Amino acid sequence: MNTRSNKFIVITILCLTFMACGSETVGSLMGNKDVVVNLVYGSEKQEWLEPLVAEYNAANNKTADGSTIVIEAKPMGSIEAINAIIGQEIQPVVWSPASSVYLPVAEARWQEKFGHELAAQPPADLVLSPVVIAMWQPMAEALGWPTKPIGWSDISELAVSEDGWAAYGYPEWGKFKFGHTHPDFSNSGLVAILAQAYAGAGKQRGLTPDDLLSPELAQFMEQVESSIIHYGSSTGFFADTMFNRGPSYLSATVMYENLVVAQKSKRLSGASSQIPVVAIYPKEGTFWTNNPYVVLNAPWVSDTQKEAAEAFETFLLARPQQERAIALGFRPADPSIPLGSPLDAQHGVDPSQPQTVLEVPEAAVIEEVQYLWRQAKRPVDVTLVVDTSGSMAGDKITTARTSLVEFINQLSNRDRAQIVLFNNQVSVLSPLTPLADKREELVRRVSGIIEGGDTSLYDATLQAYQQLETEGDPDHIRAVVVLSDGEDTSSVRTWQEILQEIGASGEVEGGNSIKIFTIAFGSGADTTVLQQMAEPTGGKQFTGDPATIDDVYAEIALFF
Amino acid sequence: MQSNRLLFFGIISIAVVVVAGMFLARSLLVNNDPIILSILYSTEKDAWLNDVSSGFTGSVHGRPIQLEFEKMGSREIYLSVLDGSRQPDVISPASSLQISILHDQSMVEDGTPIVSASGADDCRSVVSTPLVLVAWQERAEALGWLASPDADMWEQLQAAVVNPQGWAAYNHPEWGFFKFGQTDPNKSNSGLMTLLLITYDYFNKTAGLSTADIIADDYSQWFGELGKFTTIGDSTGTFMQEIVAFGPSKYDMVAVYEATAIEQVDNAAGRYGALHIYYPPATVLSDHPFCTLHADWVTSDKVEAAQQFVDYLLTQPVQAKALELGFRPANPTITLDSPNSPFTRYAANGLKIDLPAEVELPSGEVLNTLINFWNRHHR
CATH class of the missing domain: 3.40.190.10 (Periplasmic binding protein-like II)
Known part of the structure; x- marks a missing residue:
C-alpha cells in the first residue's frame, strides 16, 4: 500500500472512532452537571416528601440535556414562604403551600412586583386533606360528637364562655384551650381566622369588606382569640404539641385531617399513649388543603430547572408515591386511586366528610381579615430576660441588641413587655407596661445595653417568672424569653426551685400557664438546663449564634 | 485525432443528458417523499x-x-x-x-x-358527545330531580345557586350553599356550550337566538346573579376530576361532556356516594x-x-x-346498546342513549356576542 492510502485508512479509523464515542463523551461531560431544584413546602407534608426527595435524588434522574436533577426541599410556613419569595430573601424554583387559599393574594402581589403571572403553568394538586378541628374524643363527645354536628360557631361559643368546660358538665377540664398557628405565616392559621370571620358574620360565602367593618365581628374575633394558648409558625409543631402534652394543655387545634390520622396510627401502633383524638368537620363548612405545586414563573428560574421541577412533579403524582401519601393519611389528588384505610373511623376520621366548604374570599378580603386579626389577637405579656455577662462581649451583644429591637417592633401596642438584664445582678430595665406608651424609649434603652460580670441565670429567670405570675394578666399569653450564653455561675436560687415553681403553675393552668422560651446563644450556653426550663412549660428551646439570632427571635415572635 | 475527440465529447454529452433525464424523470414520476x-x-x-x-x-x-x-x-x-x-x-x-x-x-x-x-x-x-350535568345523586334528588330533571332545569339550578339560604331552603342546611361549576367559555368549549344552553333556555327557544336577545337587560340581571356564584374552571377534564376527588363538599354539580363524565364514573364509585348524569331539556353536541x-x-x-x-x-x-x-361514534353501524358499551354499563348512573332535541347552532357573530356578554359578567 502506498502512503496515501495509509493516510486514508488512519483518518477513516479516527473519524469512525470519534463518531462512535462522540455522543457518549459529550453526554458524560454534560452528565456531570447538576440542576438543583429548590422546593419550599408546607410542613404538614414533610413526612411524605422527605423520603421521596431522598429516593428521587438517589436515582440520579436526568433532564433532556443530561443534567442530574437534585431536589433540595425545605419545610416552611406556607405564607411565610411566599412572603420571603416576594421579598427575594429566598429564590426557590417551586413553592408548594398547604392550600390554594392564599394564592389569590400571592398572585396579586406577584403581578405587582414582576408584572406577570406567578405560576409557570396551572399548578397541579399533589395531595388533598380537609382542614379539621382536632379534639380529644371525650371532649368532642361532651359537645355531642359524633351525632350532633359541631361547627366553628360552637367552638367560638365555647372559647368565649367564662365557664369553659364546666358548662358541659366537666369543670375538671377547666377553660377551653384552643390553638391555631400564626395567620401571617401559616395556612392553617389563616383558614382558622377566615372561618372565624365567616362564623362571626353568620355567612358561608360572599364575605365582604363591609362585613368586616362591624364592631360585633371584631369583638367576636377578639373573644375567640382569647382562648388561644399561643400561636406558632407551623401546623406540624402545633400537632406535636397537642399530641405530646395531652388534653390539659390544649383542648382543640385547627389542623389537617392527615395529622389526625398520623396520630391515630401512632396510637394504634403503641407509639403514643395519649387518649384518642378525633377530627371534627365543621358543620358550616371548611377549607381543603390541596398542596398545589407552583413552579414559579420567576426571573431566577431557568428552563432546565422548570423541566426538572416538572419531572419531580410527575414522580410525586405517580401511583406508588400517591399510595404512600394515603398510608400517611392524605387523600389522593388522582381520582383513579381509591380511598381506603387508614382513612376510616378507626383512625378518627370520616371519609364521607366534609359535606361543604366555605367560599375562599377574594384577595382584598383575605388581607382585611388578616388585618382584623392583628387587632383582635390575644395580647401578650412578655418578659425578655437577657444575659449581659462578660462573655457576651463583641458580636454577641451587638447582634442581641438589634434582634431584641426587631422583636419589640413585631409586638403590637396592646402587648406589654418588660426587660430583665442579668450578670451577677438582676436588674429590671423596663417594667411590664403596654408598648403603646413606651416603644421608642424601650428601643433606646435596649440599644444601650452593655456587657460585664458573671451569670445569674437561675435568679433572673425565677424573678421574671414570679413577677409575671403576680403582675401578668391571665387573659394574655404570658411568656418569658430567656437568652443566655453560658452556665449559671452566681445565682442564689437553685435549679430545683425553678423546676418546682414551673411544675406547680403548669398543673393548675395547663396550656394557659406561663411559657418559657430559651435561646442557647453560642457554644458556651447550658443547653440542657435551657431545654429543661422551656419544655415543661410548653415553650421551646432554640439554639442561636450572632449570625442567626435575629431569625430565632423572629420565630419566637410567631408564638405571640 | 480530431474525430476521436469529437466522439469522446459526444459520448460524454449523451451520458450527461441521459443521467440528468433519469434524475428528472425520477423526481417527476416517483416522488417518495411523505x-x-x-x-x-x-x-x-x-x-x-x-x-x-x-x-x-x-x-x-x-x-x-x-x-x-x-x-x-x-x-x-x-x-x-x-x-x-x-x-x-x-x-x-x-x-x-x-x-x-x-x-x-x-x-x-x-x-x-x-x-x-x-x-x-x-x-x-367523527365522534360526538353532549353537554350534561354531573351531580351527586342524593343532592340532585333533594332538588327534585328524580329520573330526569324537569323542563325548567336551568331555572331550578339558577334558583338554587342564587338562594342565600343555600341547601337550607331544601331541608339540607348541612350541605351549605349550592355549588355549581362550569368552565370559562374563553378557554373551554364546554363552557361555551353551557352558556349557549342556558341562554336559549332563558328565552324559551331552541333556535333563532339573536344578538338582541342576549343583550336584553332582564337576562343580564338573571345571568349576572347566577354567574356571581358559579365556580369557573379552565378545563373540563380537571373539573370532572375535582368533583370526584374532593366530593360534594366542593361541587354539588358541574357541567361537562358526557364522555368526560363516563371516564370518571368508575373512579367515583366507593367515594362520596352515587354520581349521576343529567341531560338538559335541550342539548348541544360537542361533535368534533x-x-x-x-x-x-x-x-x-x-x-x-x-x-x-x-x-x-x-x-x-x-x-x-x-x-x-x-364518545358517541359517527359511524351508524355501531350501536350504543351493546353489552360492553358504557351506555349499557353505566345506565344506572343516568346515562341515556336517546338525546333530547339539539339547539340550533347560532352564527359566529351571535356566539361572539355571547362570549362578550360572559366577559362583562366575569371580568
Whole structure:
C-alpha cells in the first residue's frame, strides 16, 4: 500500500472512532452537571416528601440535556414562604403551600412586583386533606360528637364562655384551650381566622369588606382569640404539641385531617399513649388543603430547572408515591386511586366528610381579615430576660441588641413587655407596661445595653417568672424569653426551685400557664438546663449564634 | 485525432443528458417523499387519537401520508388559526361552534372563509358527545330531580345557586350553599356550550337566538346573579376530576361532556356516594369536526390525505375504540346498546342513549356576542 492510502485508512479509523464515542463523551461531560431544584413546602407534608426527595435524588434522574436533577426541599410556613419569595430573601424554583387559599393574594402581589403571572403553568394538586378541628374524643363527645354536628360557631361559643368546660358538665377540664398557628405565616392559621370571620358574620360565602367593618365581628374575633394558648409558625409543631402534652394543655387545634390520622396510627401502633383524638368537620363548612405545586414563573428560574421541577412533579403524582401519601393519611389528588384505610373511623376520621366548604374570599378580603386579626389577637405579656455577662462581649451583644429591637417592633401596642438584664445582678430595665406608651424609649434603652460580670441565670429567670405570675394578666399569653450564653455561675436560687415553681403553675393552668422560651446563644450556653426550663412549660428551646439570632427571635415572635 | 475527440465529447454529452433525464424523470414520476399532514386537535380526543393513529396507513400518488399532531384547547385552536400563529392543514376543535366562529370571523377579516361550514364534505364530525350535568345523586334528588330533571332545569339550578339560604331552603342546611361549576367559555368549549344552553333556555327557544336577545337587560340581571356564584374552571377534564376527588363538599354539580363524565364514573364509585348524569331539556353536541383548511399551504394532495385519514377515523374498529372511551361514534353501524358499551354499563348512573332535541347552532357573530356578554359578567 502506498502512503496515501495509509493516510486514508488512519483518518477513516479516527473519524469512525470519534463518531462512535462522540455522543457518549459529550453526554458524560454534560452528565456531570447538576440542576438543583429548590422546593419550599408546607410542613404538614414533610413526612411524605422527605423520603421521596431522598429516593428521587438517589436515582440520579436526568433532564433532556443530561443534567442530574437534585431536589433540595425545605419545610416552611406556607405564607411565610411566599412572603420571603416576594421579598427575594429566598429564590426557590417551586413553592408548594398547604392550600390554594392564599394564592389569590400571592398572585396579586406577584403581578405587582414582576408584572406577570406567578405560576409557570396551572399548578397541579399533589395531595388533598380537609382542614379539621382536632379534639380529644371525650371532649368532642361532651359537645355531642359524633351525632350532633359541631361547627366553628360552637367552638367560638365555647372559647368565649367564662365557664369553659364546666358548662358541659366537666369543670375538671377547666377553660377551653384552643390553638391555631400564626395567620401571617401559616395556612392553617389563616383558614382558622377566615372561618372565624365567616362564623362571626353568620355567612358561608360572599364575605365582604363591609362585613368586616362591624364592631360585633371584631369583638367576636377578639373573644375567640382569647382562648388561644399561643400561636406558632407551623401546623406540624402545633400537632406535636397537642399530641405530646395531652388534653390539659390544649383542648382543640385547627389542623389537617392527615395529622389526625398520623396520630391515630401512632396510637394504634403503641407509639403514643395519649387518649384518642378525633377530627371534627365543621358543620358550616371548611377549607381543603390541596398542596398545589407552583413552579414559579420567576426571573431566577431557568428552563432546565422548570423541566426538572416538572419531572419531580410527575414522580410525586405517580401511583406508588400517591399510595404512600394515603398510608400517611392524605387523600389522593388522582381520582383513579381509591380511598381506603387508614382513612376510616378507626383512625378518627370520616371519609364521607366534609359535606361543604366555605367560599375562599377574594384577595382584598383575605388581607382585611388578616388585618382584623392583628387587632383582635390575644395580647401578650412578655418578659425578655437577657444575659449581659462578660462573655457576651463583641458580636454577641451587638447582634442581641438589634434582634431584641426587631422583636419589640413585631409586638403590637396592646402587648406589654418588660426587660430583665442579668450578670451577677438582676436588674429590671423596663417594667411590664403596654408598648403603646413606651416603644421608642424601650428601643433606646435596649440599644444601650452593655456587657460585664458573671451569670445569674437561675435568679433572673425565677424573678421574671414570679413577677409575671403576680403582675401578668391571665387573659394574655404570658411568656418569658430567656437568652443566655453560658452556665449559671452566681445565682442564689437553685435549679430545683425553678423546676418546682414551673411544675406547680403548669398543673393548675395547663396550656394557659406561663411559657418559657430559651435561646442557647453560642457554644458556651447550658443547653440542657435551657431545654429543661422551656419544655415543661410548653415553650421551646432554640439554639442561636450572632449570625442567626435575629431569625430565632423572629420565630419566637410567631408564638405571640 | 480530431474525430476521436469529437466522439469522446459526444459520448460524454449523451451520458450527461441521459443521467440528468433519469434524475428528472425520477423526481417527476416517483416522488417518495411523505406528505406531511399537520393536525391541530382539541385535548379531549387525546386518548383516542393516541390509541388509533398509529394504525393508519395511507398514501397519495404513491407518497406515504405522515401525520403530525398538536393538541390545544378549542378556543386556542380558533385563535391561533385566525391570527396565523399556527398553519395546520386540518383542525379539529371540540365542536362546530368554533368552526362557525372561525368561518364567520375569517370571512370578515380576509373576505373568504378559511373553513367550510361544518357538515361540508371537508368538515366532517367523527365522534360526538353532549353537554350534561354531573351531580351527586342524593343532592340532585333533594332538588327534585328524580329520573330526569324537569323542563325548567336551568331555572331550578339558577334558583338554587342564587338562594342565600343555600341547601337550607331544601331541608339540607348541612350541605351549605349550592355549588355549581362550569368552565370559562374563553378557554373551554364546554363552557361555551353551557352558556349557549342556558341562554336559549332563558328565552324559551331552541333556535333563532339573536344578538338582541342576549343583550336584553332582564337576562343580564338573571345571568349576572347566577354567574356571581358559579365556580369557573379552565378545563373540563380537571373539573370532572375535582368533583370526584374532593366530593360534594366542593361541587354539588358541574357541567361537562358526557364522555368526560363516563371516564370518571368508575373512579367515583366507593367515594362520596352515587354520581349521576343529567341531560338538559335541550342539548348541544360537542361533535368534533375534522375540517381541512382553505389555505394556500393545503395542497390538493393534502386535501386527499386528510380525506383518507378522516375515512380511517370513521372505520368500524376505530369508532368502536371511541365508544369504549365514552364518545358517541359517527359511524351508524355501531350501536350504543351493546353489552360492553358504557351506555349499557353505566345506565344506572343516568346515562341515556336517546338525546333530547339539539339547539340550533347560532352564527359566529351571535356566539361572539355571547362570549362578550360572559366577559362583562366575569371580568
